[in-house]
Amino acid sequence: MKAFFNxxxxxxxxxxxLLQGMGVTGKYLFTPWKxxxxxxxxxxxxxxxxxxxxxxxxxxxxxxxEHKCTGCGICEINCxxxxxxxxxxxxxxxxxxxxxxxxxxxxxLGMCTLCNLCVRACPSDAIVMGQKFEHAVxxxxxxxxxxxxxxxxxxxxVKE
Amino acid sequence: MAEYKEILFHxxxxxxxxxxxxxxxxxxxxxxxxxxxxxxxxxxxxxxxPIVGYxxxxxxxxxxxLGYHQVIHLTDRMDYLSAHINNEAxxxxxxxxxxxxxxxxxxxxxxxxxxxxxxxxxxxxWCATGLDLGAMTTFFYGLRDREPILDIFEETCGARMTxxxxxxxxxxxxxxxxxxxxxxxFIKYFRKKLPEYDTxxxxxxxxxxxxxxxxxxxxxxxxxxxxxxPSGRAxxxxxxxxxxxxxxxxxxxxxxxxxxTEGDTFWRYKLRIEExxxxxxxxxxxxxxxxxxxxxxxxxxxxxxxxxxxxxxVETSKGDFGVFIVSDGKKNPYRLKFRSPGFxxxxxxxxxxxxxxxxxxxxxxxxxxxxxxxxxx
Numbered sequence: 001m002k003a004f005f006n007x008x009x010x011x012x013x014x015x016x017x018l019l020q021g022m023g024v025t026g027k028y029l030f031t032p033w034k035x036x037x038x039x040x041x042x043x044x045x046x047x048x049x050x051x052x053x054x055x056x057x058x059x060x061x062x063x064x065x066e067h068k069c070t071g072c073g074i075c076e077i078n079c080x081x082x083x084x085x086x087x088x089x090x091x092x093x094x095x096x097x098x099x100x101x102x103x104x105x106x107x108x109l110g111m112c113t114l115c116n117l118c119v120r121a122c123p124s125d126a127i128v129m130g131q132k133f134e135h136a137v138x139x140x141x142x143x144x145x146x147x148x149x150x151x152x153x154x155x156x157x158v159k160e
Numbered sequence: 161m162a163e164y165k166e167i168l169f170h171x172x173x174x175x176x177x178x179x180x181x182x183x184x185x186x187x188x189x190x191x192x193x194x195x196x197x198x199x200x201x202x203x204x205x206x207x208x209x210p211i212v213g214y215x216x217x218x219x220x221x222x223x224x225x226l227g228y229h230q231v232i233h234l235t236d237r238m239d240y241l242s243a244h245i246n247n248e249a250x251x252x253x254x255x256x257x258x259x260x261x262x263x264x265x266x267x268x269x270x271x272x273x274x275x276x277x278x279x280x281x282x283x284x285x286w287c288a289t290g291l292d293l294g295a296m297t298t299f300f301y302g303l304r305d306r307e308p309i310l311d312i313f314e315e316t317c318g319a320r321m322t323x324x325x326x327x328x329x330x331x332x333x334x335x336x337x338x339x340x341x342x343x344x345x346f347i348k349y350f351r352k353k354l355p356e357y358d359t360x361x362x363x364x365x366x367x368x369x370x371x372x373x374x375x376x377x378x379x380x381x382x383x384x385x386x387x388x389x390p391s392g393r394a395x396x397x398x399x400x401x402x403x404x405x406x407x408x409x410x411x412x413x414x415x416x417x418x419x420x421t422e423g424d425t426f427w428r429y430k431l432r433i434e435e436x437x438x439x440x441x442x443x444x445x446x447x448x449x450x451x452x453x454x455x456x457x458x459x460x461x462x463x464x465x466x467x468x469x470x471x472x473x474v475e476t477s478k479g480d481f482g483v484f485i486v487s488d489g490k491k492n493p494y495r496l497k498f499r500s501p502g503f504x505x506x507x508x509x510x511x512x513x514x515x516x517x518x519x520x521x522x523x524x525x526x527x528x529x530x531x532x533x534x535x536x537x
Contacts, residue, residue, distance in 0.1 A: 052316070117324075
């Protein structure tokens with residue numbers, strides 16, 4: 001007889017546990033405006049990413065098309081994946097001295113793991129992390145970028 | 161099939177009428193490319209053989225050609241759910257080898273991040289467990305609560321999963337000014353939401369009937385197979401590295417090592433829920449007392465370890481994670497070995513499955529909290 005009552009009470013306890021769970025889901029069903037799924041960020045103009053968000057490596061240029069990269073190659077040494085290639089060239093300055101300057105700063109986004117080691121190691125803060133987060137392209141070669149703009153020069157106040 | 165019989169279950173034990181079935185490598189409930197071959201007698205599982213290596217990425221070998229500060233970003237990609245704790249393990253190992261004492265501030269921040277990572281990992285595990293057992297609702301509830309943690313990570317570290325926030329000697333950046341406020345807000349929020357998890361799944365009659373007494377792992381087996389983390393503690397194996405060999409700020413906090421004796425699927429589940437409460441207690445003890453100071457010790461650009469062998473254990477959300485470095489005095493490690501908890505936990509599966517139904521194999525595997533890149537590192 002006792003076993004029978006236990007059996008019956010277990011059935012009711014089981015139903016009660018199901019109702020409790022449905023109470024939680026029901027609460028959200030009837031107040032959906034409080035808890036709504038997030039949309040894909042289509043609001044590009046007003047979208048504010050976190051300051052430290054790491055999207056890609058970029059090289060900021062000032063208004064005179066000048067960057068801070070001296071072509072020292074420390075970022076290339078620090079990169080674990082061979083993402084960065086720094087190509088330098090030697091030019092002759094006005095006072096007749098030979099000088100090594102940056103020719104191309106090549107960045108393979110497809111290989112980059114966004115570990116921030118290059119940015120951390122850069123002695124002249126020439127490269128920073130950009131905030132762009134949509135990198136999908138139709139062709140893989142578009143992921144290889146040259147970070148310094150064509151015709152850009154070294155800023156005058158950067159120490160070498 | 162002939163090929164299977166040669167490699168599995170020691171071919172002499174295979175009879176002609178044995179039925180072998182493959183679960184995976186493309187099975188949704190294995191959470192990645194893991195293949196489990198089950199030997200069946202009707203619907204009853206007699207033995208299983210997990211076969212790993214489908215997504216082997218060779219991280220240990222890659223580490224041999226990288227410097228010590230470059231190794232860390234690869235550990236993010238092993239157990240991606242406890243990425244921060246993996247990073248910390250390598251950093252602690254390098255710091256011990258060089259005998260560097262990091263500032264107190266670094267220890268506190270690292271511990272807070274460890275516990276946040278643990279909560280986030282257990283939340284995702286809770287989502288996936290519900291999903292494996294047929295409860296779609298849990299997936300959305302767990303991910304909803306994981307979002308604030310990922311926002312905290314993103315604001316301070318700059319990334320949501322692969323942080324690379326620890327560096328040998330400290331942290332990559334100092335914490336964001338909003339960090340403490342956000343963490344406190346989250347703890348307040350999650351203390352309200354965690355009871356919902358219990359109502360939805362822990363107390364649910366279908367879930368309890370399905371999991372209680374299923375896949376029992378004895379304490380002896382847990383110790384013999386090296387099952388650590390909540391899975392081992394559910395069998396009564398006291399294996400919490402945070403208690404046994406305290407590191408970072410764990411000596412300063414009071415917390416309880418949750419233990420159970422049953423060792424079944426339900427208690428492996430239950431202990432993870434209780435660990436989330438403990439993690440919140442640990443964070444609350446630390447978050448207001450972060451000491452002032454530097455966020456890193458000044459290190460050389462190229463780190464060279466002295467010759468020798470160094471080992472460091474930490475407690476990730478899955479269990480005991482170890483880093484073993486053999487150094488020959490150069491800038492790269494001579495050999496770097498990771499002891500990953502997922503690998504040991506998975507191979508104890510054969511001890512738990514004798515006599516269960518094939519459908520319950522999914523439930524047992526769900527509560528082992530398997531992350532395949534951690535196994536196939």
